[in-house]
Structure formats: structure tokens, C-alpha cells
Amino acid sequence: MTNLKLLVLCAVFGLSLGCAQSSKSTAEAGATTNGDTTMQTPAHNAPAQDATSAGRSLQLRQMDDGSTVQAQMGDTIVVELDANPSTGFTWEAPTAAEDGVLKLKSSDFLSPAELNAGQRVVGQGGTMRIVYQVAATGKATMELVYRRPWEKDVPPAKTYRVTIESH
Numbered sequence: 001m002t003n004l005k006l007l008v009l010c011a012v013f014g015l016s017l018g019c020a021q022s023s024k025s026t027a028e029a030g031a032t033t034n035g036d037t038t039m040q041t042p043a044h045n046a047p048a049q050d051a052t053s054a055g056r057s058l059q060l061r062q063m064d065d066g067s068t069v070q071a072q073m074g075d076t077i078v079v080e081l082d083a084n085p086s087t088g089f090t091w092e093a094p095t096a097a098e099d100g101v102l103k104l105k106s107s108d109f110l111s112p113a114e115l116n117a118g119q120r121v122v123g124q125g126g127t128m129r130i131v132y133q134v135a136a137t138g139k140a141t142m143e144l145v146y147r148r149p150w151e152k153d154v155p156p157a158k159t160y161r162v163t164i165e166s167h
Contacts, residue, residue, distance in 0.1 A: 055134065060162060068163040075134040077102070079144065081160060084125035085109055088148040089157060091128045101140035101166050105131040137166045 055074030062081055071077065081091055095104045111126040130144065141163050145156035 062160070064162055065160050066162070068165060071134045071164050071166045073134050073137055073166055075166075076105070077132045077134065077142070077164065079130045079132075079142070079160070079162075080127050081130075081144070081146075082125060083109060083128035083146070084123075086123045086125075088150075089146055090149065091130060091144050091146050091160070092149065092156075093130045093144050099138045099140065100136050101134065101138045102132040102142060102164060103135045105133050107131070134164065134166045139166070140164050 055072060055076060057076045057078060058069060058071060060069070060077060060079045069077070083089065083091055090109075091107070093104055093107050107128070107130045109126055109128055111124060132142065141161055144160040146158035146160075147154065147156040
């Protein structure tokens with residue numbers, strides 16, 4: 001029984017140590033601009049080092065709509081937006097942006113169950129995760145539209161734009 005208590009204590013200590021290191025790495029933030037003003041990027045945009053790539057991983061959310069993000073060639077840009085494909089609406093992501101600056105790597109819907117290890121509910125909304133790779137230097141506007149794919153003559157319900165400046 002003493003060995004079990006020791007094992008549990010070590011597991012809790014290791015988990016808390018890992019969480020502290022994780023929050024420390026997200027405390028460093030990059031700079032973005034919105035209009036003519038340069039601002040400090042929110043903590044959720046903090047570049048996190050990706051062990052499998054030479055670049056950073058930049059996280060973008062709905063609140064980043066209309067902003068300008070500074071990136072480097074090799075960075076990964078992960079956009080997460082609310083979505084509910086059971087209504088027919090989905091975020092349409094172009095496969096590439098101007099001058100080949102961005103290349104689409106993946107576009108996936110994640111239910112709250114998949115995000116939080118819970119039970120999936122039919123018809124429930126979730127998060128659309130769209131991942132781009134910064135493939136070249138330059139400036140590109142990433143524009144995503146939320147629409148029903150078969151309604152080509154109907155304006156999108158939502159539009160999401162972020163300008164990427166790659167150096």
C-alpha cells in the first residue's frame with residue numbers, strides 16, 4: 001500500500017511540473033498589428049516550439065479576425081473557429097494563398113467530445129481546425145468563409161480574414 005501512495009504522489013508531482021513548464025512556454029508572445037497599431041499578441045497566439053519542425057506554431061482564434069500576424073517561413077498557422085457542420089455550414093479554406101506564401105496542410109472538425117474526451121452528441125457544434133504552413137516569404141491574406149458549399153450564389157454567413165506577413 002505504501003508503494004501505491006508513493007507512485008500516486010510521484011505521478012501528481014510529475015503532472016504538476018509538466019503543466020508549469022507548459023504555461024511558461026506560452027507566456028512568450030509575438031507581435032501583431034491591427035490597422036496602424038502594433039500590439040502584443042494574446043497569450044493564445046504565443047509561438048510554441050514544435051519538435052517536428054524548424055518553425056513555430058501560431059494559434060489563431062475568432063478574436064484575431066482582421067489582424068496582421070508576423071510569421072517566418074516554416075511556421076505553422078493553426079486557426080480554430082466555432083462550427084456546426086450538422087447545419088450544412090462549414091468553413092471553406094483555400095488550398096493556397098497569394099504568391100504561395102501559405103499552403104493548406106489540413107482542415108478538420110473537432111467535436112467538444114474530441115476536444116475534452118467526453119461523449120459525442122449528434123448535431124452538436126464544435127471547432128473547425130484549419131492548419132496552414134508558411135511556405136514562402138511575402139504577404140498574404142488568409143480568407144475563410146463560413147457557408148453551405150452548395151449555396152454558391154448566397155453570401156457567406158461569416159468571413160474570417162487575417163493578413164500574414166512572412167519574413
